[in-house]
Amino acid sequence: MNELELKYGCNPNQKPSRIYMRDGSDLPIRVLSGKPGYINFLDAFNGWLLVSELKKATGLPAATSFKHVSPAGAAVGLPLSDALAKVYWVDDLGELSPLAFAYARARGADRMSSFGDFIALSDVCDVSTAKLIKREVSDGVLAPGYEPEALKILKEKKKGNYNVIQIDANYVPNPIEQKDIFGITFEQGRNELKIEGTFFDDIVTENTDLSESAKIDLAIAMITLKYTQSNSVCYTKDGQAIGIGAGQQSRIHCTRLAGQKADNWWLRQAPKVLELDFKDGIGRADRDNAIDLYIGEEYEDLLTEGIWQNIFVTKPEVFSREEKRAWIATLSGVSLGSDAFFPFGDNIERAHKSGVKFVAQPGGSVRDDNVIEACNKYNMVMAFTGIRLFHH
Numbered sequence: 001m002n003e004l005e006l007k008y009g010c011n012p013n014q015k016p017s018r019i020y021m022r023d024g025s026d027l028p029i030r031v032l033s034g035k036p037g038y039i040n041f042l043d044a045f046n047g048w049l050l051v052s053e054l055k056k057a058t059g060l061p062a063a064t065s066f067k068h069v070s071p072a073g074a075a076v077g078l079p080l081s082d083a084l085a086k087v088y089w090v091d092d093l094g095e096l097s098p099l100a101f102a103y104a105r106a107r108g109a110d111r112m113s114s115f116g117d118f119i120a121l122s123d124v125c126d127v128s129t130a131k132l133i134k135r136e137v138s139d140g141v142l143a144p145g146y147e148p149e150a151l152k153i154l155k156e157k158k159k160g161n162y163n164v165i166q167i168d169a170n171y172v173p174n175p176i177e178q179k180d181i182f183g184i185t186f187e188q189g190r191n192e193l194k195i196e197g198t199f200f201d202d203i204v205t206e207n208t209d210l211s212e213s214a215k216i217d218l219a220i221a222m223i224t225l226k227y228t229q230s231n232s233v234c235y236t237k238d239g240q241a242i243g244i245g246a247g248q249q250s251r252i253h254c255t256r257l258a259g260q261k262a263d264n265w266w267l268r269q270a271p272k273v274l275e276l277d278f279k280d281g282i283g284r285a286d287r288d289n290a291i292d293l294y295i296g297e298e299y300e301d302l303l304t305e306g307i308w309q310n311i312f313v314t315k316p317e318v319f320s321r322e323e324k325r326a327w328i329a330t331l332s333g334v335s336l337g338s339d340a341f342f343p344f345g346d347n348i349e350r351a352h353k354s355g356v357k358f359v360a361q362p363g364g365s366v367r368d369d370n371v372i373e374a375c376n377k378y379n380m381v382m383a384f385t386g387i388r389l390f391h392h
Contacts, residue, residue, distance in 0.1 A: 001027050009038045028171035029142075033155045034163035036140055040118055042069045044142040047120025048167055050074055050227040055122035057196055057219045060239070062122040063102035063129075064224075065114040070232075070247065072113035074224045075105030075240030076216075084108065087268045089284045090132060097128035104132060105240040110261050111288045118142070118163075125150045133157075137285060144169035193387060195222050200360055200383040204368075205375045210383065213238075214335055214358040221337030222360060222389065228339070230390040233347075235262040235354060236335045242266075243354070251338070255347045259354040266331045266355075267295040267324060277313040286311070294319060331355030339389040341365040345374035352378045362388050 003020030004027060017038050021027055036044070043066035050071060054062035060076035077098030085091040088108030096104065099121060107114045119133060121143040130150035133141060140163025141154065154164050178187045200210060200218055210218075220241065221234040228234070228246045233254040235243040243262030245254035267273060268291055276294070278287055290311050293302040299318065302308060308315050336351050338361040348371060351359065359375060363384030375382045 001030075003027070004029075004031065006041070007035055007037045014038075023174075028168040030166045032146070032151065032164040032166055034140060034158070034161050036163040036165060039068070040140055040163055043067070043118035044120060044140070044165055044167075046227045047071070047118065048142055050223060051120045051122040052169075053195070053223045053226070054220060057223060058216055058239075061099040061102050063099065063106040064120050065103070065106045065109075065117040066120065067113055067117050070229045071106075071224055071227065071241065071244060072117060073106035073109030073241055073244070074220065075102050075109070076220065077102035078105070078239040080104060083269045083274060086274055089287070093128075093132060095128075096132070097126050099123050099126055100128040100132050103129055107132075107136060109241050109265060110244070111284075112292055113261075115285060115288075125154070127153065130154050135284075139163060140165065142167055191226065191389075191391075193226070193389075195219050195226070199385055199387075202363075202384045202386065203381060204363070204372055204384050205380060205382045207376075207379050207381045210358060210381050214333075214381070217335035218337055218358060218360045218383070221335055222385070225337055225339040225391075226389045227391055230339050230392060232339045232391075233258045234337045235259065235351075235356065236337070237262075237333060237355075242334070251340070251343060252346055252350065254338075255336075255342075255350045259350050262331075262334065262354045263328050264292070264295060266328060267319075270295075270319070270324075270327045272317065272319050272323070276316055279311060279313055282311055295324065328354070333357050335359070337361070339391070341368070341388075342371045343367060345370045347371070348374035348378070348380070352380075356380065359383070360385055362386055 003018050006017040008015050009017040019041055047064045047066045050064050051062040058076050062076050064074040065072045088104045090104045116137050116139055118139050119141040124145035125143040126147050127150045130153040134153050134157050142165040175190055177190050178185050200215055217236040221236045224234045224241050225232050231248050231251055231254050233245045234241055235258050242265040243258040245258030248254040332355045334355040335358040336356045341362050341364045343365050359380055359382040
């Protein structure tokens with residue numbers, strides 16, 4: 001099949017719409033269920049590139065949760081703590097496979113943003129992962145293959161309309177890529193940069209103790225940024241992204257946005273949140289919304305008389321600003337990657353508030369000394385990669 005007609009383009013008024021191979025060859029994908037759209041394929045292909053690189057860099061199964069051509073989460077298949085299993089709503093699913101662990105982490109990093117995501121998996125989708133996907137609100141999934149029972153489970157989702165795509169894992173794209181904007185063709189070499197080996201060797205801080213686990217987390221951050229709309233910053237910990245700031249015009253706004261998401265990820269693991277007494281029948285999405293309000297500044301919207309009774313068995317205690325700050329202060333060992341240099345030390349000051357210990361960025365700012373000084377102030381380890389990772 002050389003081309004595939006799509007429902008419409010980015011918006012319903014943009015017709016006709018299709019994907020096709022300019023050289024006349026066959027598309028490297030098969031649609032096994034549903035009718036994917038234009039944005040679905042943008043998410044699917046960017047997601048596939050991301051998880052493929054994560055798998056090559058770490059040797060672990062990888063998954064990503066994409067929304068609007070940027071990842072809401074990305075992770076490799078490491079086991080979950082009891083607390084994470086609970087806040088990711090998978091503690092009732094029994095033993096998960098490594099691939100299911102990866103998707104649980106990718107989906108769970110920012111569940112508000114992942115609602116209605118498009119999923120990419122590095123490995124053949126197994127039953128464990130399919131069962132997890134089936135219960136989430138999602139637009140579709142792309143993987144190199146599907147176990148027969150897993151495919152059956154996914155085909156039943158959305159009354160048979162769930163988008164399931166299989167990609168040829170051996171497909172190698174043309175090294176030159178083009179896209180048309182305003183009737184004008186843009187052309188460039190594909191970004192084939194490999195993030196591995198000596199990528200983090202140029203350590204410029206007084207503290208040079210970059211652990212192997214931190215190298216993995218930094219690799220996850222930088223590979224995630226490679227497929228995130230720029231400007232972008234990514235916080236990672238224990239094999240997964242925990243906060244991604246995408247598409248901001250200012251670097252500090254990226255750092256703040258991603259830092260707030262990392263803080264929320266940690267706040268969801270606080271005892272007060274884990275002990276929230278939800279009423280039976282409250283769905284995962286509604287629980288996610290309630291938790292987001294509870295840990296935020298507008299908690300009164302949730303705890304108002306006549307409102308909380310619809311969600312909780314017992315009224316939660318207020319999670320005070322002081323308590324939240326104290327809990328966030330316990331977050332440590334976080335890694336931070338940036339797709340371009342930090343122009344000011346204020347980015348490091350903000351990162352420190354979210355437990356960042358390890359940093360990777362291209363370097364090259366006229367204020368590099370100020371950024372290094374800020375890292376030394378907090379005994380952070382920072383590596384200059386010398387490589388920018390803009391993605392548009």
